[in-house]
Amino acid sequence: MITFDAVSYTYPFQSTPAVRDLNFHVAPGEAVLVTGASGSGKSTIIRLLNGLAPWYFQGDLQGKVSVNGHDNRLRPIHGISRDVGTLFQDPEQQFFALNVEDEMAFAHEWRNTQPSLMQHCVQVAMEQFGITSLAGASVHHLSEGQKQKVALASVMSLAPRILILDEPSANLDPDSTAELAKTLLELKQAGMTLLIVDHRLYWLREVVDRVIIMEKGGIAEITDYCRLDECTLQFHYGLRCTRVDDVRASLSNVDDANPYIDVQELHFAYRRNPPLFHGESFRLPRGEIIGLIGPNGAGKTTFARLLTGLQKMDRGSIALGGEKVSTRELLRRTSIVLQNTDHQLHMKTVRSELNSAAASSHAGVRSAEVEQLLREYQLEHLAERHPQSLSGGERQRLVIACGQIRQPYIFILDEPTSGLDGENMAIIADNLTRFASQGGCVLLISHDLELLQRACTCKLELGAPAEKDILKVS
Template sequence: MINIEVQNFSYKGSASAGLHDISLHIKDGETVLLCGASGCGKTTVLRLINGLIPHYYRGELNGRITVNGIDIPSAELYDLASIVGTVFQNPRSQFFSVDTDGEITFGTENIGIDPDEILKRKSEVVNELELKPLLGKSLFELSGGEKQKIACAGVSALMPDVMLLDEPSSNLDWKAIEELKKVIKHWKAKGKTIIISEHRLWYLKNLIDRVIYMKDGRIEKEWNKAGFNSLTSDELCALGLRPTEIEEKYIEEFGRGIFSTENIHPCSTLSSESRITLKDMFFTYKPQKYFIKKKKLNAADSADYTLAIPELEIPRGKVIGLIGKNGAGKSTFLRCLCGLEKDCTLRLTSDEETVSGRKILKKCYMVMQDVNHQLFTDSVEAEVMLSMDNEDKDQAAKIIAELGLAGYENTHPMALSGGQKQRVAIASALAANAEILLFDEPTSGLDHAHMTSVADLLTELAKKGRTIIVSTHDPELISLCCDHILCLEKGRLKYMRKC
């Protein structure tokens, strides 16, 4: 089915990143997991299979890649659409429509399939993936898990023999991961060849047939399912992988504790010196009808608001884990708190100073979930220094080294892996020196070692007096660094409690 014989590949503009001496053969109908530390080459292997290398990502390629006997480097990308389907780490990056129905059928329309066949495939995919509740919706209204399902549906409608998934669970809550598992099981039952690049391994351990472990652009180890599942947590951590037992443990032990309202003990009253107060945090994505004077949002008519929090006290100098299901309003909360949503009525009080509107921007800095939206320069070093009031190369070098990016100072951020880009954005947040640092899923796409490093950095920042709010679905991160839990449900405060 898939044969890769690559002596060497390096991205244009990056001599070190790439692949070396890769020999990989994947059988028809096999489900293969690619794992390894961030930047090890997992995503690059997927790009070789789907043709994005060399057609989109340029570089020096010495080798041969075939899928079903087709030479991938010499084939046209549009000819590969019905052979290899890809679900990217961020499904928004592959959307071309604005509504769910249009997105499901876009690929089939684009390659000129007969209209009757398109409708037939759409109906089959909707039934197989249980998508009827999502039909007729705007893509902008969907949660992360729902977007992922629509991306899978668009790929399924093309009926390719090979399915590629790049970090598919990185931004999903546990319920959405269960839905993703169902999709993968369905593809597996239909005999699809599936290759998954992933850091969160726990949900895949009973789905995969083989595991390929990569390091520094090379295949270092290989296991069958039984061999991989026999590895202990210590052995996985020694390889830089996330233990498969940890998330299952938290689902079982804390599923009815941290992640629900059972046994909740409210935070003790905070002294005036130790709190940051948020008031009138009202926001809606729906256009507001007003004549001459804009209507002020308030608690009296907040039923239809996307976010409605009349008052909230946040402990200063602590790490607060912001949790909730996909679509609960976590990202909206962060965007409003850092001043990115200009229509939010929020007033923030800290050190007896109350600010609102654009002045909030000076108090907060946010690392976005999709870091591609906030990478602007042509090198990692320049990206970090861009956030500084006064450029300091020594401080930038220290931050870069702490986040495991030493050696990439002169590399273009867009040439990095998803996990490395995330760390560049985190480095920029640290360099900004804001009072409140906001992180939207900072450990998505990160391996075990770098996730631990991020947790240590957040803890250290809190000890230095900064207030950290981190939106996450990662129980490992919560256990390592969070002092409090702030839970949202449908844009409302569900509870706030100490860990």
């Protein structure tokens, strides 16, 4: 079904191949996991398989990539896409319509599918992934987890023979991740070929047949999943844990006796939508890493935007350190790391990015502190590099360092480890622990059970939205 035969690929204007001498075969109905450290070539394998490399990215391809017996170099992307469906890590990259129903129908219209068949395919996929209630919703008003489910349903409505998933668990809550694993297992049992790229390993134990471990652009090992349990293997390749405890129930609730951040009678609703908050109050202490948990669509990201002034409350008040502050002042005294790091990088070098963040701080920041954070986040050797030239893990570390250097009253991170390998996750967790131990208040929005287990000292839980069926993959 999938064959890589002596495949090497070099991106335009690069002298070093992104991947080199790849040889592997995936049989029909087989599920294969591709994992490894950030920057090891996993995303390039996806692009070679779905035809984006070299058809879109250009570059130099050596060797042969075959899908369903056809050489990808001899088929245009639209031909390859009839066999291969792709779920990208950032679902917005594959959205073309404004609402969910139109997005579901878009590819069918492009393929000139008969209207009755198109309607049937769309309806079946929406029911399968539990998103029927979102049919008329704007794709821009969905939570990240909901966007991912809409994108996956759109792909599956086209009935591809091969499904590629790039970090599919990154934006899903643990319950939805378990449901996704169940769905993928059912697809595999029905004969679909799966290639899954992910750093999070624990949820795939019952799904994948084999594992390809990438290292520096080459295949380090092709092995069975059970070998990933070996600690030496995890340490050597910077892999995540294969067994993770669900700490959501065991984490203690946040102690609100001595609040540092005091939110009173919070009211907020998006236009033409039911209220997300209708009079709740929250009190958050210093010196803690608080896990903000709850299902997809519960309002976690919205709560973060309200706390940092990116979104204006309908009613309510927020006090920082005992002082009520305006929305404008919230922007100065808080920091937030968004899920998409590209939205927060604007300068020409890593060092200038940190200097710019320091200049926007409500407190004076010395140049020595910039150098210290470069060291703590292992960015010192990248100080003169352009931020957009960094790997995903390096960009994530930079954005978090920029947030921390502003010395915020509250430091909020929205899924900071989505798509990160074990080494990068450890660096981020250790630095957040150090920041909190020095009196900082950290609010960590994450579905990453491994990160919650390693970093969080307590939890704040938001409840489920009214429409329960938007949370499930069934």
